[in-house]
Amino acid sequence: MTRRVLIFGLAALALLVGGWLGVGHLLTTTVEVSPVEVSLADAGVVRPEQPPGAKAPTRPDGAPEQAQTRVTVEEIRGRVERRKPPEPWRTARIGDNLGTQEFVRTGPRGRAGLVVGPRARLTVDHTSEVSVREITAVTHRFRLEQGRLAVDYRRDGKRVLQIESKDGAAVARTKEASFSVLQTEETVAVATTTGQVDLSAAGKTVKVEQGQQSVVQQAAPPAAPVTIPKEILLKVARARLPARESARTTILKGQTQPGNRVLVGGKPAEVDARGRFTIKVPLQPGGNQIVVVTEDPAGRRKERVLQYFAVSSGARVDDLKVDWGKRPKLDVTWDKRPK
Numbered sequence: 001m002t003r004r005v006l007i008f009g010l011a012a013l014a015l016l017v018g019g020w021l022g023v024g025h026l027l028t029t030t031v032e033v034s035p036v037e038v039s040l041a042d043a044g045v046v047r048p049e050q051p052p053g054a055k056a057p058t059r060p061d062g063a064p065e066q067a068q069t070r071v072t073v074e075e076i077r078g079r080v081e082r083r084k085p086p087e088p089w090r091t092a093r094i095g096d097n098l099g100t101q102e103f104v105r106t107g108p109r110g111r112a113g114l115v116v117g118p119r120a121r122l123t124v125d126h127t128s129e130v131s132v133r134e135i136t137a138v139t140h141r142f143r144l145e146q147g148r149l150a151v152d153y154r155r156d157g158k159r160v161l162q163i164e165s166k167d168g169a170a171v172a173r174t175k176e177a178s179f180s181v182l183q184t185e186e187t188v189a190v191a192t193t194t195g196q197v198d199l200s201a202a203g204k205t206v207k208v209e210q211g212q213q214s215v216v217q218q219a220a221p222p223a224a225p226v227t228i229p230k231e232i233l234l235k236v237a238r239a240r241l242p243a244r245e246s247a248r249t250t251i252l253k254g255q256t257q258p259g260n261r262v263l264v265g266g267k268p269a270e271v272d273a274r275g276r277f278t279i280k281v282p283l284q285p286g287g288n289q290i291v292v293v294t295e296d297p298a299g300r301r302k303e304r305v306l307q308y309f310a311v312s313s314g315a316r317v318d319d320l321k322v323d324w325g326k327r328p329k330l331d332v333t334w335d336k337r338p339k
Contacts, residue, residue: 070135071099071102071115071132072116073093073096073097073098073113074094076093076113077109077110077112078106078109078110079108079110080092080107081105081106082096082098082104084099084101085103092104092112099132100132101132102131102132103132104129104130105130106124106128107126107127109126111126114130119155120153121151125299127263128147129144129146131145138158138160139159139162140153140161140162142161142164143166144181145183146166148180148182148299149163150178150179150180151178151179151181153174154176158175160173161175165183165188166183169201170200172190172198172199173197173200176195177196177197178193178194179191179195181297182296185270186217186270187215187271187273188216189296189297190213191212192211192212193210193211194210196208196209203221204222205222207225208225209225211227211228212226213225213298214226232256232294232296232300232302233257233275234254234256234292234294236304236306248282248284249280249282249283250280250308251279251280251281252278252279252290253276253277254277254292255274255276255277259275260294260296262277262293262294263293264292264293265281265291283308287307287308288307288310289308290305290306291304291305291306292306
């Protein structure tokens with residue numbers, strides 16, 4: 001009897017020890033499964049031990065993850081600069097990544113190409129300035145501070161591209177289109193090459209279809225879209241010859257289509273709601289050549305070259321003629337004998 005009790009006791013002890021070892025094994029196995037490792041794999045994060053050349057993480061729509069967070073400088077011509085306040089302006093380089101609240105500007109002969117992932121390309125035209133406002137999975141938002149911005153934007157899910165005027169009062173939105181936005185002192189104009197752009201201001205929205213343009217004047221709703229004009233209007237004439245004591249300057253007056261940009265000697269002239277402009281131009285003693293250029297929202301240009309002769313302080317103007325024709329000219333005769 002005592003022997004049987006001893007045998008059963010040893011057997012029970014063996015089962016107890018075996019069970020304890022089995023539970024310990026299970027506990028050990030459970031601890032070895034790292035929840036961090038599973039989380040990284042689910043998130044698609046590339047681990048350090050992954051071999052070179054592995055694919056970058058992607059969003060559910062298949063686009064690279066970094067495409068929604070970077071604005072990259074892809075092209076540079078002439079003078080192009082970048083700045084993030086309060087830092088000063090510095091030279092931009094191909095491959096630079098622009099963050100939110102960062103600005104890029106171009107000189108008189110400059111141009112910058114910006115890309116946001118594989119589906120969006122923006123071209124900052126000469127004498128222009130653009131800032132990056134928001135780059136997220138649902139919105140690409142930029143602000144045109146001055147000049148002209150050309151856009152080629154392809155559909156990317158539900159994401160929307162938004163271009164704002166310098167004061168934010170006018171907004172152009174699209175999911176897919178090729179178009180241009182032109183910002184002057186008085187107006188914002190949108191011209192659409194392909195697709196459709198919604199232009200909003202003062203509580204009103206118009207749809208600018210392919211081959212159309214619309215203009216927003218200050219504090220006014222957008223004008224009804226019209227077909228992009230076949231010809232660019234540019235009329236220029238010297239309005240008057242200043243008095244002798246200020247004969248080193250002259251006044252230019254002219255007209256173009258509303259929404260166009262006018263540059264006189266490379267400097268912007270203010271164009272009013274009717275397309276008229278007036279600008280004072282400095283002159284050098286003797287002969288002067290002044291180049292007047294107008295650009296429409298689609299990027300087309302028209303140019304006039306005007307010849308001036310600056311009258312010396314001792315000269316007397318005897319005759320003044322102004323011609324508003326296709327080739328305006330100013331004829332001045334003077335008596336070189338001082339008074």
